[in-house]
């Protein structure tokens with residue numbers, strides 16, 4: 357049975373938990389990890405799977421029903437299917453998904469499916485190998501496509517492709533990516549480039565907006581029909597005349613904080629209430645000090661009840677908008693990085 361949801365100061369329920377299982381990544385995407393060097397979380401502070409399971413149980417007691425495994429890149433965490441199995445056995449978790457860059461997915465798709473994973477989202481920003489290398493600093497484009505095809509063959513409940521659209525970088529690939537998504541049976545979601553921690557190269561002029569994306573698609577496909585649905589999901593969905601559906605996540609120009617039921621647990625057990633939050637709540641410390649589930653539940657409930665975060669909406673009001681956090685600050689506090697708190 358689903359527990360009654362706890363609500364924050366704006367009445368938003370605690371429903372959706374993003375679990376970052378590692379801060380490490382095997383790519384260096386321009387919009388997330390553009391620097392040469394990073395400060396990593398100390399290994400002894402990374403939660404083991406039993407600890408993750410204990411915290412997830414507490415979140416389920418408090419009304420969470422959906423979890424998404426993120427990173428860094430979640431598939432670089434050893435034995436990830438073991439964690440998937442542990443979580444998939446929890447009947448109150450009605451939705452268990454992963455967001456991956458796809459590099460290791462070709463080998464992982466079958467074990468993940470067998471372990472009980474429901475849904476897969478793969479980041480795919482380009483169909484061009486040379487551009488992929490320029491964007492990520494790795495020559496792994498073919499592996500990503502193989503990963504997507506392996507996931508498609510496994511028939512997960514859904515397969516999505518996430519594309520961060522950057523002006524002058526990959527905005528000319530919106531239509532080819534839509535075609536590719538249709539070919540492999542995946543819904544493409546176009547994401548506006550965000551000025552979150554880690555995006556140190558962001559500038560307002562590099563944002564290819566929701567309006568721009570819709571215009572590019574309508575030029576080729578004619579009328580684009582919004583799909584009406586009640587959902588706290590960040591993507592607005594649309595349908596083309598030929599039946600193709602796609603999504604847009606307009607985090608930068610039209611944020612959706614009003615319906616945000618997401619919080620994020622970092623690999624070292626810090627709980628963040630917003631992608632833009634300056635600080636999180638330490639759950640690892642109390643957990644390792646022997647706190648009971650009731651005590652952990654109290655900490656979480658109080659944190660959520662006081663939640664006032666609406667980071668992306670607040671950014672809208674800023675004139676001369678620039679990257680949220682500078683490189684030096686990120687080095688001193690890697691928890692501010694998007695790759696630490698799971699994008």
Ligand code: SF4
Nearest residue numbers: 613616630631667668
């Ligand atoms: S900016 Fe924060 S509050 Fe707004 S949608 Fe993103 S995570 Fe939720």
